[in-house]
Amino acid sequence: MHIQTNPTDEADSLDLMINMGPQHPSTHGVFRVVLWIDGERIVKSEPHIGYLHRGSEKLCEDELYSQVITLFDRLDYVSNLNCELAFCMATEKLMDLQIPDRAESIRVILCELNRIANHMLFYGAYGLDVGAMTPVLYGFRERERIQSLFESVTGARMMHNYIRIGGVKEDLPDDFGRRVAVLIEQLKKGIEECDDLLSNNEMFLARTKGIGVITGEDALDFGMTGPSLRASGVLEDVRISEPYSIYERFNFGIPVGTNGDCWDRYYVRVEEMRQSLDIIEQAIQQMESGPILANVRRITRPPKGEVYLRTESPRGDFGVYLVSDGTDKPYRVKVRAPSFANLQTLQHLLRDAYVADSVVILGSIDIVLGEVDR
Amino acid sequence: MAEKLQTPNTNPRQPRRPPEIPIASVNLDERGKVLHSLLPEVLVGFEFEILLAVDEVIVSIKPQDLPSICRIVKEDASLNLGYLRCISVVDYVEHLEVVYHLFSLKKRHKLVIKVQLPTESPHLPSIVSIWRGANWFEREGHDLFGVVFDGHPNLVPLVLYEGFKGHPGLKSFPFHDYKEW
Numbered sequence: 001m002h003i004q005t006n007p008t009d010e011a012d013s014l015d016l017m018i019n020m021g022p023q024h025p026s027t028h029g030v031f032r033v034v035l036w037i038d039g040e041r042i043v044k045s046e047p048h049i050g051y052l053h054r055g056s057e058k059l060c061e062d063e064l065y066s067q068v069i070t071l072f073d074r075l076d077y078v079s080n081l082n083c084e085l086a087f088c089m090a091t092e093k094l095m096d097l098q099i100p101d102r103a104e105s106i107r108v109i110l111c112e113l114n115r116i117a118n119h120m121l122f123y124g125a126y127g128l129d130v131g132a133m134t135p136v137l138y139g140f141r142e143r144e145r146i147q148s149l150f151e152s153v154t155g156a157r158m159m160h161n162y163i164r165i166g167g168v169k170e171d172l173p174d175d176f177g178r179r180v181a182v183l184i185e186q187l188k189k190g191i192e193e194c195d196d197l198l199s200n201n202e203m204f205l206a207r208t209k210g211i212g213v214i215t216g217e218d219a220l221d222f223g224m225t226g227p228s229l230r231a232s233g234v235l236e237d238v239r240i241s242e243p244y245s246i247y248e249r250f251n252f253g254i255p256v257g258t259n260g261d262c263w264d265r266y267y268v269r270v271e272e273m274r275q276s277l278d279i280i281e282q283a284i285q286q287m288e289s290g291p292i293l294a295n296v297r298r299i300t301r302p303p304k305g306e307v308y309l310r311t312e313s314p315r316g317d318f319g320v321y322l323v324s325d326g327t328d329k330p331y332r333v334k335v336r337a338p339s340f341a342n343l344q345t346l347q348h349l350l351r352d353a354y355v356a357d358s359v360v361i362l363g364s365i366d367i368v369l370g371e372v373d374r
Numbered sequence: 375m376a377e378k379l380q381t382p383n384t385n386p387r388q389p390r391r392p393p394e395i396p397i398a399s400v401n402l403d404e405r406g407k408v409l410h411s412l413l414p415e416v417l418v419g420f421e422f423e424i425l426l427a428v429d430e431v432i433v434s435i436k437p438q439d440l441p442s443i444c445r446i447v448k449e450d451a452s453l454n455l456g457y458l459r460c461i462s463v464v465d466y467v468e469h470l471e472v473v474y475h476l477f478s479l480k481k482r483h484k485l486v487i488k489v490q491l492p493t494e495s496p497h498l499p500s501i502v503s504i505w506r507g508a509n510w511f512e513r514e515g516h517d518l519f520g521v522v523f524d525g526h527p528n529l530v531p532l533v534l535y536e537g538f539k540g541h542p543g544l545k546s547f548p549f550h551d552y553k554e555w
Binding site for chain 2: 049050053055057058062093094095096220221222223224234236241242302303304305306307308310317319321323324325326331332334336340341343344348373374
């Protein structure tokens with residue numbers, strides 16, 4: 001009998017195929033990955049997406065511009081405001097519309113708060129992925145505070161439909177200033193607590209340091225963006241490389257990793273929360289009173305043409321390609337979802353990794369399936 | 375009320391003039407202008423057409439030139455467009471258009487490459503060998519629009535399930551009149 005102990009060819013190996021998902025708790029949604037394993041090592045993997053495909057891009061073609069915003073809410077359902085912003089700004093760019101200053105400030109403040117909420121969810125979920133139960137409680141506590149502030153501003157905790165073409169829906173409530181000041185203090189403390197709790201925990205380090213390494217060159221080739229790319233040492237942030245809204249006015253840092261492993265991808269996000277707080281503080285200081293909505297018609301009819309707009313969503317480069325034929329409905333909307341491109345690296349990252357690490361690697365890319373499948 | 379009824383359209387036989395559709399204004403930035411002047415030198419020997427849209431420079435090329443032009447714009451030192459932002463397919467009913475959005479992280483300029491394909495059996499060379507990130511974008515384009523990317527390593531359904539009939543992204547695919555059960 002011939003037993004191949006060290007298989008070189010994938011097809012010849014004595015491998016076993018196991019199926020992870022689609023209802024696996026740590027696939028962060030309905031996502032399936034088929035793993036071919038040889039002992040404890042993953043030989044090959046094949047991700048399967050599309051379980052949440054709702055045809056959002058097609059649906060956009062049958063809605064008015066103002067109605068499309070609600071569909072964008074449901075793409076990345078953890079950072080809704082950032083998705084809304086991308087679509088509204090794409091339409092405004094096509095119309096060459098000037099937005100009131102106060103509206104821009106409100107957008108930036110809320111989107112950066114959304115970024116923190118998103119990273120807090122990542123923090124909690126990632127703790128669970130590596131087997132730590134407590135971080136999720138701390139992460140959700142902070143996220144809950146942000147959500148309740150959002151509720152007082154937009155009227156909804158998740159599907160806000162708050163950012164409009166030309167500005168925002170309504171002005172901030174009277175007690176916003178007081179509430180956000182309290183929130184910032186709480187978040188500052190909360191982020192430190194979260195950092196202390198998990199980042200340098202010995203077991204956490206053992207699970208994440210040196211696991212799932214990707215070089216900056218490879219990451220760029222796969223189209224990886226956002227914190228996951230920056231963890232590999234590439235300084236690329238749309239807020240810097242192609243500034244939009246009023247980000248040019250602020251002074252903030254972009255955390256960049258060195259090793260491109262799971263821990264770097266995790267820690268870049270923790271550090272990003274601090275930078276976001278910095279931006280929020282500056283934005284609140286600079287905010288002036290004034291109108292919140294530009295003079296736009298109720299039914300938007302952008303001129304004929306096409307536009308591609310990039311924004312820095314919490315997961316990376318969120319792009320909207322909008323083709324207009326001059327009517328009140330978009331001709332074609334293509335969403336360049338950061339999670340979609342980031343997830344492509346999974347096959348590369350999982351090669352020769354241990355089965356036990358597959359969840360840790362998947363968690364570190366931080367995907368939202370609503371955005372991957374659209 | 376009566377007065378309103380007395381002042382109808384003066385000439386009812388003349389049809390209403392269709393509303394004029396404005397065209398989005400072009401507003402290139404400095405980097406875009408430099409790129410615009412560079413392109414004809416870099417792409418010498420190819421058949422192409424340069425267009426402008428809002429703040430992007432667009433090159434419309436022939437399908438068979440796509441891989442070689444992609445390789446040139448990626449590796450040329452003056453362009454250095456190393457980051458593939460997005461691949462989108464647009465159905466213009468008479469033809470399909472595949473749109474490649476590129477960006478240069480070093481030079482911070484952006485370029486759009488456009489390819490027009492016939493609606494009947496659209497074929498296009500794959501660029502997975504140039505950008506590995508093109509893989510899923512091409513699979514999605516194949517799913518939703520039926521564009522066949524020749525040379526793609528694994529052109530199987532990605533967002534749709536196996537055995538799905540039709541290409542839902544196309545304008546000819548019905549919106550509301552399908553029955554699930």
